[in-house]
Amino acid sequence: MTLRQTREDARPEIHARPGRFEADAVLGVVAREWILYGQSWRATTFAAVVEPTLYLLCFGFGMGALIGTLAGYSYIDFLGTGIVAVSVMFQSMMPAVINTFIKRRFLHTYEGILATPIDVRELVTGEALWLALRSGVYGCVPLLVAIGFGLRPGPGMLLVPFIAFLAGFAFALFGIWISAVITSVRSMDYVFSGLFTPLFLVAGTFFPLTELPDWVQSAAMVNPLYHAVELIRGVVFGGLAPVTALGHVAVLLAFIVLMWFLAGFQMRRRVVSSGGLPPAPPPSHAATRRRWAPSAARSSRARPPRSR
Amino acid sequence: MGPSDSSAVPALLLRGVVKRFGSLTAVDGLDLDVPQGVVLGLLGPNGAGKSTTMKMLTAQSLADEGEIRILGHEIPAESKWARARMGVVPQHDNLDEELTVEQNLRMFSFLYRVPRRQRREAIGRAMRLAQLGDRGDTLVDDLSGGMRRRLLIVRALLHRPELVLMDEPTVGLDPQVRQDLWGVINALRAEGVTVLMSTHYIEEAERLSDEVALMAAGRVVERGTPADLVAKYAGATVEEYTPGEDGIDALEALIRGHGFTTRRTGTTVSVLRAEELPESLRDRLATPLRRASNLEDVFVTLTGESVE
Ligand SMILES: Nc1ncnc2c1ncn2[C@@H]1O[C@H](COP(=O)(O)OP(=O)(O)OP(=O)(O)O)[C@@H](O)[C@H]1O
Ligand SMILES: [Mg+2]
Numbered sequence: 001m002t003l004r005q006t007r008e009d010a011r012p013e014i015h016a017r018p019g020r021f022e023a024d025a026v027l028g029v030v031a032r033e034w035i036l037y038g039q040s041w042r043a044t045t046f047a048a049v050v051e052p053t054l055y056l057l058c059f060g061f062g063m064g065a066l067i068g069t070l071a072g073y074s075y076i077d078f079l080g081t082g083i084v085a086v087s088v089m090f091q092s093m094m095p096a097v098i099n100t101f102i103k104r105r106f107l108h109t110y111e112g113i114l115a116t117p118i119d120v121r122e123l124v125t126g127e128a129l130w131l132a133l134r135s136g137v138y139g140c141v142p143l144l145v146a147i148g149f150g151l152r153p154g155p156g157m158l159l160v161p162f163i164a165f166l167a168g169f170a171f172a173l174f175g176i177w178i179s180a181v182i183t184s185v186r187s188m189d190y191v192f193s194g195l196f197t198p199l200f201l202v203a204g205t206f207f208p209l210t211e212l213p214d215w216v217q218s219a220a221m222v223n224p225l226y227h228a229v230e231l232i233r234g235v236v237f238g239g240l241a242p243v244t245a246l247g248h249v250a251v252l253l254a255f256i257v258l259m260w261f262l263a264g265f266q267m268r269r270r271v272v273s274s275g276g277l278p279p280a281p282p283p284s285h286a287a288t289r290r291r292w293a294p295s296a297a298r299s300s301r302a303r304p305p306r307s308r
Numbered sequence: 309m310g311p312s313d314s315s316a317v318p319a320l321l322l323r324g325v326v327k328r329f330g331s332l333t334a335v336d337g338l339d340l341d342v343p344q345g346v347v348l349g350l351l352g353p354n355g356a357g358k359s360t361t362m363k364m365l366t367a368q369s370l371a372d373e374g375e376i377r378i379l380g381h382e383i384p385a386e387s388k389w390a391r392a393r394m395g396v397v398p399q400h401d402n403l404d405e406e407l408t409v410e411q412n413l414r415m416f417s418f419l420y421r422v423p424r425r426q427r428r429e430a431i432g433r434a435m436r437l438a439q440l441g442d443r444g445d446t447l448v449d450d451l452s453g454g455m456r457r458r459l460l461i462v463r464a465l466l467h468r469p470e471l472v473l474m475d476e477p478t479v480g481l482d483p484q485v486r487q488d489l490w491g492v493i494n495a496l497r498a499e500g501v502t503v504l505m506s507t508h509y510i511e512e513a514e515r516l517s518d519e520v521a522l523m524a525a526g527r528v529v530e531r532g533t534p535a536d537l538v539a540k541y542a543g544a545t546v547e548e549y550t551p552g553e554d555g556i557d558a559l560e561a562l563i564r565g566h567g568f569t570t571r572r573t574g575t576t577v578s579v580l581r582a583e584e585l586p587e588s589l590r591d592r593l594a595t596p597l598r599r600a601s602n603l604e605d606v607f608v609t610l611t612g613e614s615v616e
Contacts, residue, residue: 024421025421027418028418028419028420028421029419031415031418032415032418032419035407035411035414035415036404036407036415038411039406039407039411107402108398108400108401108402109402109404111368111398111400111402112398112416113419114366114368115366115368115391115396115398115464116391116396116416116419116420117388117389117391117392117419117420117421118388118419119388271368272367272368272369272370273329273363273368273369274370
């Protein structure tokens with residue numbers, strides 16, 4: 001009787017009827033990532049600082065010396081703000097594609113999570129939310145680096161983390177959707193060369209779009225990175241009409257909604273077997289896990305494999 | 309319909325469950341009832357559909373036909389509620405190797421929504437149960453195989469589930485480690501937790517289970533307490549006869565001709581229910597090796613499979 005009592009006490013409170021979308025479930029997934037981050041923050045931070053610094057050093061000085069001003073900005077200012085958006089994309093979409101794929105396919109992470117009271121949509125939202133939060137914070141790093149390189153600080157910069165968060169959420173969901181579409185590590189080559197590179201080149205990050213052919217310019221309008229770049233430059237340098245700003249935000253939001261549905265739908269198809277899925281990989285997955293975990297998914301925690 | 313408040317609601321109820329993968333029918337009209345507080349061993353040869361059944365219980369695989377209820381919750385519609393009240397030990401180890409024992413448990417305490425005030429206690433209890441009380445800060449990577457498996461099991465018990473699913477929890481472990489795990493399962497039984505455990509080790513099922521269900525080709529072919537099943541199909545004793553110069557086929561034919569069930573055990577023929585062998589037949593046979601009938605005899609007889 002007393003035993004029964006204790007068990008009742010210890011049972012988790014479920015706040016919503018089943019099937020509904022629960023914030024607690026999403027937060028559970030975020031909390032999980034937070035614990036993982038506790039282990040990997042050094043490497044993540046290293047990458048977040050070193051990459052924009054290198055870009056600014058090489059392009060800023062190398063090209064800046066040749067270019068001087070661009071579209072009314074000094075090149076280093078133009079580039080510095082562009083790099084913020086690019087690093088948001090790297091910080092969110094890249095891990096969304098790679099880590100999500102590996103967690104699903106090799107580490108059986110999602111198999112474990114989906115056996116707890118978490119649904120696929122909550123899982124996807126939690127993973128994306130975490131990456132977005134991270135992007136929001138790390139998006140400021142290149143801005144600080146750019147300030148070090150001479151970008152003039154201003155109050156508008158305080159909005160950058162929010163833009164970075166929004167763009168990070170969009171890219172994370174996009175990445176998760178892609179990770180659920182691809183079926184092998186090999187297809188990531190297509191993703192990175194065919195999708196990632198054009199996305200980050202044709203966004204007005206390194207050079208203005210105005211010199212590109214018309215059709216490329218039109219295509220850039222659906223590139224969320226373009227809208228993120230425009231927003232960031234707008235708030236950093238001022239002079240962005242509210243209507244235009246709202247337009248950019250609206251595109252990002254629309255992209256988020258679309259990707260949220262696609263990512264949830266496609267991920268569900270992959271992790272919930274409604275027939276026709278290949279059987280789970282054989283137990284030799286331990287070898288695969290070792291090979292993959294340190295290098296790609298967990299670059300941060302790369303340690304030489306130990307012998308047992 | 310709300311959650312169960314009486315123990316009269318079966319922990320598991322499956323009716324005519326069918327699961328197809330393309331042209332293959334993995335689960336073929338499965339009926340299964342498990343009252344609360346019972347430890348049920350699910351035995352069956354490779355490909356019998358045990359793992360597929362487990363997956364359907366967490367709604368990670370959707371049944372094509374039939375009805376599934378867990379603690380009164382309809383699956384898959386109310387599966388999140390059911391999952392909040394059950395713990396799942398997966399067939400594949402999906403612990404986070406780069407995190408410590410404590411971190412792994414903390415992560416799942418979030419996923420299982422263990423209320424904040426009870427988290428620390430729940431984690432401590434789990435570590436004690438796994439005999440990892442002093443290993444909280446050890447990386448999972450540095451644990452022995454047996455410790456990992458114990459951790460994997462108690463990870464599913466953090467929220468004090470009323471039902472625990474274990475898919476081959478002891479596969480690939482050495483006998484000593486397996487016996488350690490039996491302690492955990494017995495502790496669950498003592499607490500009145502319902503356990504559904506699939507295993508390849510018949511001896512294990514015989515020892516741990518209150519009842520066993522034998523699965524073959526996607527159905528439960530027989531069900532009962534180990535003792536009842538042994539008595540029903542294999543009687544009290546089994547005798548093993550070494551064939552003379554007539555050969556094993558002739559020997560088997562002779563015994564079967566008298567209406568006895570036999571099975572090959574290496575180079576010998578084992579006769580079930582040997583206590584009923586008539587003297588007239590016994591006179592024509594060599595002196596046998598005599599032993600008590602066991603569940604393995606039943607398993608082999610009913611599934612036509614041999615065991616390693
Ligand atoms: N996702 C899948 N796609 C196609 N076929 C599958 C899938 N999952 C399982 N099967 C098939 O369904 C059948 C039952 O498989 P299941 O894994 O349930 O068996 P099992 O009883 O757990 O076997 P084992 O003892 O080997 O673990 C097998 O023939 C298997 O190949
Ligand atoms: Mg199996």
